[in-house]
Amino acid sequence: MNLILLDPQDTSTQNRVIIRDPRRLRHLKKVHRAEPGTRLTVGLEGGLMGTATLTALDSEHASFTLDALDTPPPAALPVHLVLALPRPRMLARTLEHVTALGVKDITLLHTKRVEKSYWQSPELMPEKIHQHLILGLEQAKDTVLPTVTLRKGFRPFVEDVLPTLLTERRGLLAHPGMANACPCGITSPTLLLIGPEGGFIDWEVERLLGAGCEGMHLGPRILRVETAVTALLARLF
Structure with a gap:
């Protein structure tokens, strides 16, 4: 602390x-x-x-x-993070890490490879999420709590929510095998989408790219979600 x-x-x-x-x-x-x-x-x-x-x-x-x-608290990162819901233990660590790094908008999303049982985890209770966010703030010497939104439907998210999020943000889809490498030193508002263990399925990738997101990769290594999130935020911003 x-x-x-x-x-x-x-x-x-x-x-x-x-x-x-x-x-x-x-x-x-x-x-x-x-x-x-x-x-x-x-x-x-x-x-x-x-x-x-x-x-x-x-x-x-x-x-x-x-x-x-x-x-004043440190400046926030100019990013809205959309993260396929990780398994509960990984979720706790990831929330603390991204809060410490300065992310202020977080969406937890259901995708095909997210186990439905994850949505029943006590880690998603508001008081548990709040606890992890507080730990991240205390670590980083910050005072502004992130906003965490739960989205249990992938199709409604892509059709109803994503277009609005992309109106003022550059959408970046992190997924193995994309043609372009992750950019560096971004300062403009960004929407960063990261899939679950095993990645997004092909249909999901097609829908996200079709909505206007740009595909990118972090290289040939396949990383755990909590490692990939930290690496992406550090490289991007």
Whole structure:
């Protein structure tokens, strides 16, 4: 936790904050080894970052005095990530990774090779998704939560949603065997589509290309989804 992320409900007065949840308290004690008088980097969820001084810490609460909140969070990546729903363990790690990298718009999509059982996973419960996003923000010293949208139908997504997403974005389809290599250093708004383990099926690729997406590849190696996502974002942006 490189940032103590403060929920708006944590703030009790204009410059005094009290947090009570066990996870952050454990981290303050075991990782930061904080004690009264310690200054820490903090940020208000959805707002500015700065420093705060710990004034009290016990098993039930931590109290801070805010020194200053005057630093904006880092800039977001200009990308909307459309990701075929990974298996639950991989989903948790991937959400944390892409949040830490600065992705603010995430769509989780059903495709042919996505197991239907994945959609029943507890990892898709709103509170679990929120937890992974928070961990990504704390890692990267960011305060702005991504928006996560679930799309359980591939055809409705391509026919009803994708055209709107592409009106102001360049659509890039990452898939093995595409003719063009992944570009570098993009600064314009982008829609990045990444398939599941095993990739998109041919019909899905045809529909995405037909809708206006550009196919691209990362080379001859076949990567796990969580590795491919990180590699693509790093190369593109």
